[in-house]
Amino acid sequence: METIDTARRRLLGAALTAPVLAASLRPLAAVAADTYPARPINLLVPFSPGGGTDISARLLAAALGPQLGGASVVVDNRPGAGGQIAADTVARAANDGYTLLFANSGMLAVNPWLYKLHSDPATAFAPVSMFSDLPFALVVSPQLPARNVQELVELARKEPGKHTFASSGTGGAPHLAGEIFQQATGTQLTHVPYKGGGPAMTDLMAGRVDMLFASILETVTYVQAGKLRALAVTGPTRSPAMPDVPTIDEAGVHNAQTGSWTAVLAPAGTPQPVLDKLSAAIRQVASAADVKQKLEAQGAVAHGSTPAELADIAARERARYGDIIKARNLRVD
Numbered sequence: 001m002e003t004i005d006t007a008r009r010r011l012l013g014a015a016l017t018a019p020v021l022a023a024s025l026r027p028l029a030a031v032a033a034d035t036y037p038a039r040p041i042n043l044l045v046p047f048s049p050g051g052g053t054d055i056s057a058r059l060l061a062a063a064l065g066p067q068l069g070g071a072s073v074v075v076d077n078r079p080g081a082g083g084q085i086a087a088d089t090v091a092r093a094a095n096d097g098y099t100l101l102f103a104n105s106g107m108l109a110v111n112p113w114l115y116k117l118h119s120d121p122a123t124a125f126a127p128v129s130m131f132s133d134l135p136f137a138l139v140v141s142p143q144l145p146a147r148n149v150q151e152l153v154e155l156a157r158k159e160p161g162k163h164t165f166a167s168s169g170t171g172g173a174p175h176l177a178g179e180i181f182q183q184a185t186g187t188q189l190t191h192v193p194y195k196g197g198g199p200a201m202t203d204l205m206a207g208r209v210d211m212l213f214a215s216i217l218e219t220v221t222y223v224q225a226g227k228l229r230a231l232a233v234t235g236p237t238r239s240p241a242m243p244d245v246p247t248i249d250e251a252g253v254h255n256a257q258t259g260s261w262t263a264v265l266a267p268a269g270t271p272q273p274v275l276d277k278l279s280a281a282i283r284q285v286a287s288a289a290d291v292k293q294k295l296e297a298q299g300a301v302a303h304g305s306t307p308a309e310l311a312d313i314a315a316r317e318r319a320r321y322g323d324i325i326k327a328r329n330l331r332v333d
Helices: 004-024 028-035 052-067 081-092 105-114 149-158 173-185 197-205 216-224 272-287 289-297 307-327
Strands: 041-045 073-077 099-104 125-134 136-140 164-167 190-193 211-215 229-233 260-267
Touching (some): 028 272, 041 052, 052 073, 052 099, 052 260, 052 272, 052 289, 081 105, 081 125, 099 105, 099 125, 105 173, 105 260, 125 272, 136 173, 149 229, 164 173, 164 197, 173 190, 173 211, 173 307, 197 211, 260 272, 260 307, 272 289, 272 307
Parallel strands (some): 041 073, 164 190, 164 211
Antiparallel strands (some): 099 260, 125 260, 136 229
């Protein structure tokens, strides 16, 4: 039979070991976040080096490392299949926060409606943070007799189907911007898809097509040289790169804000404390004055977010583009 002294020693021992036991049972995810990152992080970019998405990713990678205690963030370009090669690679990667995807809005909100994907963006990834918004400029050929958006709309309404809008390819964000514009204005334009933005821009300047939605970075030099006429920008505010060009709302067309945006994703199942740590670091990068200035030079706007905010934005954009794709009966051959 246990004596009173023995019982007291047993209870005292239990009291002393309880904190140790509680510490040992601390969630592994929290422990992982404390030590994260302990090795280099790979940031997969789904497009070739030198493009706008790649430039933004490299800007983020260079500034993100110092925010994570001097960690190395390595940009890994994996172009192909409209971004799906990189997306599928990240979706299959270990969910430990060391393999990330630098995605754009088309991959998350448009591709699911147009392509058969191996990785469903809604379930294959964990949201981390937004990084930038990239509004478009609505530019027209100088040969087109439209000095503003209302004159363009009047021309299009007078002769439905006669006027053309180019894009860098069917199903891309510039194409969808043109479809949204038609729906918002009640116009009928003829879509002319190209294999890339370069050929589309060349034909627009030559007057072989009438209008184009393209990134501000791609268009600003030609606008300044008088080779193109900018009628509006599609973001909620004017672009510092084109301060005299009105927004699409200011030009009198509502429910037509559009563009692209970039965000960082991790494989589904990545521990939430790791996601939160990454998100906080990316938001710090996006709020830095020098990063804002560099993005503005590309026609972009810095925009960090929490994981929950990114999830909400992606869901709303996916629904919006799904509606326009179904309403316009869009297909990719």
